[in-house]
Amino acid sequence: MRRSTAVLASGAVLTVLCGCTVQASGEEQRSPVRIELPSETPSPKSDPSGPSDDKPSSRPPTPAAPPAVLWSRGDTGRDVRELQARLRQIAWLFDGPTGTYDDLTEQAVRGFQGKRGLPKTGKTDEVTWQRLLRMTREPGKWDLYLMGGQPADPPDARCLTGRVLCVSKSSRTLRWMIDGRSVLTVPVRFGSQYTPTREGVFSVYWKSRHHVSTLYDSPMPYAMFFSGGQAVHYSSDFAATGYAGASHGCVNVADERAIAEMFAQVETGDKVVVHW
Numbered sequence: 140m141r142r143s144t145a146v147l148a149s150g151a152v153l154t155v156l157c158g159c160t161v162q163a164s165g166e167e168q169r170s171p172v173r174i175e176l177p178s179e180t181p182s183p184k185s186d187p188s189g190p191s192d193d194k195p196s197s198r199p200p201t202p203a204a205p206p207a208v209l210w211s212r213g214d215t216g217r218d219v220r221e222l223q224a225r226l227r228q229i230a231w232l233f234d235g236p237t238g239t240y241d242d243l244t245e246q247a248v249r250g251f252q253g254k255r256g257l258p259k260t261g262k263t264d265e266v267t268w269q270r271l272l273r274m275t276r277e278p279g280k281w282d283l284y285l286m287g288g289q290p291a292d293p294p295d296a297r298c299l300t301g302r303v304l305c306v307s308k309s310s311r312t313l314r315w316m317i318d319g320r321s322v323l324t325v326p327v328r329f330g331s332q333y334t335p336t337r338e339g340v341f342s343v344y345w346k347s348r349h350h351v352s353t354l355y356d357s358p359m360p361y362a363m364f365f366s367g368g369q370a371v372h373y374s375s376d377f378a379a380t381g382y383a384g385a386s387h388g389c390v391n392v393a394d395e396r397a398i399a400e401m402f403a404q405v406e407t408g409d410k411v412v413v414h415w
Contacts, residue, residue, distance in 0.1 A: 206264040214240040217283070222263055224278035224285070225271050226251065236283055284311075285381040287326025287393055294321070295414045297340060302409040304363070304371060304401075306390055308338070309415050311382070313371065313390065315401050322404070325397045328377045330369075330388035337388070341365040341411040346402065355387055360395075361402040365411040373398045 210219055215238055223236035223244055232247040245261040252267055253259045263271075280289075291312035298305035298316050305314040308329060315323040329336040343363050350362040350372070362372040374391035376384055381393070390413070392398040 206266045208262045208264045209268055210240055211262040212240050212242070212245050219244070220283045221278055222248075222268075222271070224282045225275040227282075227285075228275045228278070235286060236288075237286065238288060281311075281382045284326070285383065287311075287381070289326065291321075291324050294319075295412055297410075297412045297414070302406070304343070304365070304405065304409065304411045306336075306371075306411065306413045307415070308336070308413065313392065315404065323397055323401055325392050325394050325401075327371075328374065328382060328384070328386055328391040328393070331385035334386070334388045336386070336390060336413060337366050337369060338413045338415070339366075341413070343405060343407055343409045343411060346405070346407060348402065352387075359389070361392075361398045362389075363402065363405055363411075371398075371411070 210222060217238070219240050220236040220238045222240075223232055223238075226232035226244070226247045227236070229251075231251050232243065234243055248263055248267065249259045249261040251271065252261075255270060257267055257270070283289075289310055289312065291314060292307040292310040294305050294314055294316060295307070297303075298314065299319040301318065303314075303316045305316050306327060307313075311327055311329070313325050313327045314321045343365055345364040347362045347364070347370075348360065350359040350370075351357070352359055352368075354368065358375070359370060359372040362370040364370040369388045369390070371390040371392065373395050374386065374389075374393065377386075377391040378393040378395070392401075
C-alpha cells in the first residue's frame with residue numbers, strides 16, 4: 140500500500156513536469172482547454188505621427204458658392220417684365236412693368252431681399268427668384284404689358300393705303316400709317332365691356348386740342364373724333380394706371396409726346412380702322 144501511494148505521487152509529479160493531462164477514456168480524446176486563433180492577422184497600428192480620421196482637419200472648409208445671378212441693373216427683356224409684374228403683385232414695385240431692370244426695380248428687389256433675411260444686393264439671384272415665385276402667381280399678358288410696350292400686330296390690309304390711324308384690339312396698339320409705312324406706333328386702351336370701342340372703318344371728322352367731355356366732364360386732350368363721341372385722345376389715367384382701367388369707348392393714348400406729334404400730322408378726313 141505504501142508502495143502504491145508512492146508510485147501515484149511520483150506519477151503526479153511527472154505529470155506536472157511534463158505538462159501532460161489526464162486522457163479521457165474511449166475513442167474521443169479532447170483537450171480540456173480550447174484555444175482559438177484569429178483567422179486573420181491583425182493590421183499593425185497606424186503611425187501616430189501620420190494622418191488620422193479621428194483628428195480634426197487643419198484645412199478650412201470650402202465656402203459654398205453664391206447663388207447664380209439671373210438679372211441685374213441694365214438687363215432687359217420679357218423675363219425682367221415678369222420679375223417686375225410679380226413685384227407689383229406684392230406691392231414692392233408700383234411702376235411698370237417696363238422690361239428694363241432700372242433703379243426702381245433694383246430698389247424693390249433690395250427691399251424684398253431685406254424683408255426676408257436675404258443678402259440685400261438688389262440683384263435677382265436664384266434664391267431670391269424662387270422665394271418670389273412661391274409668393275406670387277403667374278402674370279398674364281396684360282400684367283406684363285400693364286403700361287404698354289407690347290409688340291404691335293401686323294397692320295390690317297385696310298391700313299396699307301392712304302393716311303390711316305390703324306388700331307389693333309389684339310395687340311392694343313395704334314399705328315399712324317402713311318401709304319403702308321408706320322410713322323408712329325403707340326400703346327392704346329379701349330372701352331370697357333359696357334362701353335366698348337366700335338370696330339370698323341371710319342374717318343376723322345373733327346379735331347379738338349383741348350377738348351373736355353360734356354358727358355363725363357373729363358379732359359380729352361388731342362382728341363381726334365371718328366365715330367359719334369368716340370375719339371383717339373391722350374389719357375392721363377391710362378398714363379397713371381395702365382390697363383388696370385378702361386375708357387368710355389374712346390381710344391386712349393398714354394404717351395403725350397407721341398399723340399401731340401400725331402395730332403399735328405393727322406388731318407380731317409384721314410381714315411381710322413379699328414380691328415382685331
